[in-house]
Amino acid sequence: MKSSNKIVVALKGVIVNEGRVLIVQRAKEDKIGGGTWECVGGKIEFGEELESSLLREIKEEVGLSVTVEKLLYATTFKTDPTRQVVILTYLCSSDSSNAILSKEHSSFKWATKEQLRLLLSPEIITDFEKNNVFSIEVLN
Numbered sequence: 691m692k693s694s695n696k697i698v699v700a701l702k703g704v705i706v707n708e709g710r711v712l713i714v715q716r717a718k719e720d721k722i723g724g725g726t727w728e729c730v731g732g733k734i735e736f737g738e739e740l741e742s743s744l745l746r747e748i749k750e751e752v753g754l755s756v757t758v759e760k761l762l763y764a765t766t767f768k769t770d771p772t773r774q775v776v777i778l779t780y781l782c783s784s785d786s787s788n789a790i791l792s793k794e795h796s797s798f799k800w801a802t803k804e805q806l807r808l809l810l811s812p813e814i815i816t817d818f819e820k821n822n823v824f825s826i827e828v829l830n
């Protein structure tokens with residue numbers, strides 16, 4: 691029988707402007723994770739380069755043209771028994787704080803470290819801790 695297992699690769703940005711990190715809240719209607727806060731980004735399309743994929747997703751989701759600085763960490767987990775996600779998270783810098791949301795998200799926030807800890811999911815916070823994201827010098 692043909693396996694229906696699936697692996698998807700997603701890229702996410704820890705986007706920094708004036709010491710704060712941009713997080714976005716998923717639209718309440720979203721069946722998966724509606725109302726939860728996350729970093730900006732999404733799935734790579736076939737044939738795309740990693741950084742161009744991230745730049746495209748960031749432009750689509752928040753209308754910002756950012757600079758990709760470096761890879762922070764990679765992580766993987768299953769979202770259901772047949773679907774595994776691999777996430778690559780990059781540090782990005784933005785000269786502008788003027789985010790313009792798509793329909794996917796209902797709000798955005800430029801968060802301090804303290805606010806990130808309060809708003810992001812425990813899974814993301816664990817990955818941030820494990821990979822020293824809170825120790826990045828530029829963060830407030």
Ligand SMILES: Nc1nc2c([nH]c(=O)n2[C@H]2C[C@H](O)[C@@H](COP(=O)(O)OP(=O)(O)OP(=O)(O)O)O2)c(=O)[nH]1
Nearest residue numbers: 700702722723728729765769775777779813814817
């Ligand atoms: N453990 C962990 N989870 C993360 C990190 N970053 C991140 O976005 N997540 C979570 C938030 C989302 O629930 C999930 C992203 O999963 P996904 O690729 O299925 O994205 P999605 O739900 O937007 O997919 P879709 O609706 O567009 O199909 O991963 C991270 O660094 N660590």
